[in-house]
Amino acid sequence: MPSSYPEQYFPIVLQIAIAMAIAGAMVAASYLLGKRVRNPVKDSAYESGMVPVGTARERFSVKFYLVAMIFILFDVEVVFLYPWAVVYRDLGLYGFLVMFLFFDLVLWGFYYMWKKGVLDWSEEPPRS
């Protein structure tokens, strides 16, 4: 059992060192071994598929944000789901009911945004 302060953190230091070594090695390997092709597209910064040139104040469709929010909503739901599943047996009926209630609420939320046309990506939303 490590007792002193530095000793406690030794594994973390080790992990950092290994991570840095691997990352460094990969960059170095591609630098040393890779074939070099230079063109403007290749030299520009990587922006997840967006064209990085142009005004920074590009306007997105609000749908992007809505989808992002829905994603987070259900993501969080899953986050709750995993630990719940682990202790499901211990919680018993109580756990079932509580999670049922939770899902119920999320489901109503889903219904709401469905009806609101959040998932409808056509040009003219049917209503509101």
Added chain:
Amino acid sequence: MNVVNVLLILPAAGFLAVLLLPRSRPDAAKIAALAVSLAVFLLSLSIAAPVHGDGAELKFVTDVQWIASPDIRYHVGVDGLSVWLVILTALLTPICVLISWRYIERRVKEFYAFLLLLEVGLIGVFVAWDLFLFYVFWELSLVPMYFLIGIWGHERRIYAAVKFFLFTMAGSVLMLAAIIYLYLRAGTFDYVVLQEQMASGQLMLTTGEQLLLFLAFFLAFAIKVPLFPLHTWLPDAHVEAPSAGSVMLASVMLKMGTYGLLRFCLPMFPNAARQCAPWIIVLAIIGIIYGALVSLVQPNMKKLVAYSSVSHLGFVVLGIFTFNEIALDGAVYQMLNHGISTGALFMLVGFLYERRHSLEIADYGGVATPAPNLAAAFLITTLASIGLPLLNNFVGEFLVLQGAALVNFRWAVFAAIGVILSACYMLWMYQRAFFGETPEEVRSHVYDLRAREWAAILPLIALMLWMGIGTGAFLPPIQALNRTVLEQTKSNAEFLVKETPPRPPLRTENGAGAGRGLLNAR
């Protein structure tokens, strides 16, 4: 049921009733207001006789709890001081309804509703025996007067109304603080209980406390009176108000201030009052002379009468703070006199305005020719106002001067200057307005008193004579009360005599006796 309660409930009910009347029937509002206010007046007469016997005793008492915690009570009653003021209020309200009969053409029903609400507030102030209740009525009377000036006033009415409201409000918030402080010290808002506690020494205020509390109360009252440097709202309010507003303001509202001084400032904080008395008297005398001098140069009739009010009320304050029985009697008497004679003056000026639509003295002249009766009524009122013997003001002014002279002769000398000046400005105005050449406008517009106007002015003229001759009908309850007040100021003063009252009040028995003898002789 206790008549005093009826005197409060009846106008309040009238207020609501008039408000609920249809807008299309302005006459109904007038008639209802007149009926209600006349009923109140007739009822108010019934409180005179029982109080007459012993003015110092509190009569017609109703004492029920209003709010449990803090202990706020609906405690009302009348004594020798309130009784005449209540009757005065009740008398003037129907008269105000009469003089507004034709003059108020816009939003008639609201006007009469506010007039009745004002009556509630004013009567309430005079009959409240719980400090909190007193404050409630005090503030309540502010609102209808604000609207009366603001809606039905003359050109600069808004300025005047706001100024009036803010001045009074600024003074009264400090009074509220003082009332709460007293409550925290004594555990009661009830004035009678407070008095007992003070008399028995159960509640002892330190000198500093007493002084601050006195000043807080005094400021509120002094603004209302108004005492000299705080008077500036008064001319504006008077000039801009409609006639009925001016009458109520001059005759009753100003008395709220002097009533408060006599009722609360003296008995509750006698030492502080005695300490401050010389300064206050100086201010009062400045007010007397200043008011008179300004009146002398006023081209505007209403303003002239307004400044004369400053002057006359200086006498009242002077009388109160001499701590002399005769002067106190005079002060109270003068409160009533001023209410009647100045009320009548404002009314008559209002009559002139209705005819000629001007308040400038220069626009009149020779009014006596087309309107001899109006001129006669005006003359009597003028003479009463300047204190001609056999008319009411003479009695009050004489008593005040006599009492003041017994204490400090110089005060009387200076104050007497005010009497002389009042004769100058009043008679001069009368001469300019009523005698001389009659201009064409006056001749074509000014007509004589109508029946309705007679009905409004006659009771006041009768009272001027009655109060000037038959003082015995009015003075006894006042005297009884004032004796008590003076006793209270002394009983409380005992443990603080070492605080050096700057000039120990001189009170010669035979002087007092002589004064009373003189009056009773007439």
Added chain:
Amino acid sequence: MPASLFPPYEDLLRILPEIVLTIAGTLVMVLEPALRPERKRLLGGIAIAGLLVALWGTAVANLFRGPAFHQMVVVDGFATFFRALVIVVGILAVLCSIHYLQRERPDSGEYYALVLFSVVGQSVMAAANELIMIFIGLEISSIATYVLAGYLRDDRRNNESAIKYFLLGSFATAFLLYGIAWIYGAAGTTNLVEIRRVLSTPELAPPRFLVGVSAALMFVGFAFKVSAAPFQVWAPDVYQGAPAPVTAFMSAGPKAAAFAIFLRVYMTAFEPISNRWEPVVWLSALATMFVGNFAALLQNNIKRLLAYSSIAHAGYVMVAVSAHSEIGTAAAMFYLAAYAFMNVGAFAVVTHFARQGEKYVDVDDLAGLGHRQPVTAALFSIFLLSLIGIPLTGGFFGKFYIFKAALEAKLYWLTVIGLLNSAVAAYYYLRILVVMYFHEPGEAAQTVSPVAPGVKIALWASAAGTLLLGIFPSVILDFADRSAALMK
């Protein structure tokens, strides 16, 4: 273990109002897309019904006084008082909104759901007995209110209002959260009663510095929420920009709830160090009164004027807080109730008068309303006179109790200055009366339409509340007195 996981049913009853409101809010939300546009006004009715049931739920919860959910919430008189208050404010706000919403944005009904959720948050705040619950309640309430402030999303003023409120509000909440973290670190608990115990036990007491920092940080958060100086700058812009009924709502409901947690935290948890926070609150009260009243003197926009007046009134309540006594707490409670009625009433008039697109919101636009709509003007006068503090109105007794509490706590100067401030305040309220009654009717008053039924009910109810509190203050005050004593 499994069976004990179910909370006892008393616990559920103790949060009955929150449960009811949540269900009602969700119902409104779900029904909204299902209803045809012309039937969406039904949602307002559902919201009111939900609020009324929640009011009943508050009464039921009050029968089961005591802590619930491991001391996280507590039902006592104090909680019941503020729950009822915020629910009543919610009802009045919804009543004002029905017509407004039809006029400005008829196609949407989430508005009511947001109001209900905001009330849920405020109700949680009222009953929270623990800092995390306080924070959660505050966030639920605030986030819904942020959205409400910008509800008319095509309106520039609404946008400005919402973004300002959101940014500054989040910033202030962060301070609060940071303060909570400090006190948790110092005292090892977030339960208010526990914190009080720790602070008042000499052996357990954490360093004074830590507690002081925590109290100061939390003060920033609370002062922001109640719009007390020097954290009041957001209020005028937000109140002016937000839709009028929303302003009515947020100047009364969230403010009352914020004062509830303010009082609860400072009177319970930080009570042992009251001699140290009292001067801060004192100073803030003073500054708030001055800033509110003197800035209000210069305003022409009536919403902005009422916003500054709202700041000033927060200052009066702060006076009661700085008295830090049970009487002070009761006075603050009473005042907030009176203030809710008179302020919502005043904003209801503004809502009614402003017309499409809030065109007429200047003081001068009200010219001659007294001629055109005497009843509306008369009711408005009652609210204004109450805001001035004229007897026989709730505002007067509120001020009276506050300054009584202050004098009892020997805060003489604060009392005198506060009272003089209220005389100054008379000026700007009188200006509205002047314009309304003494000026000839202008264009706005000529074209004024009859009062919509919802607004009418709200107006009369507010006026009745104002006068009731002014003539028979005991109905509320006795309850407040008893509740304030129960707090610890």
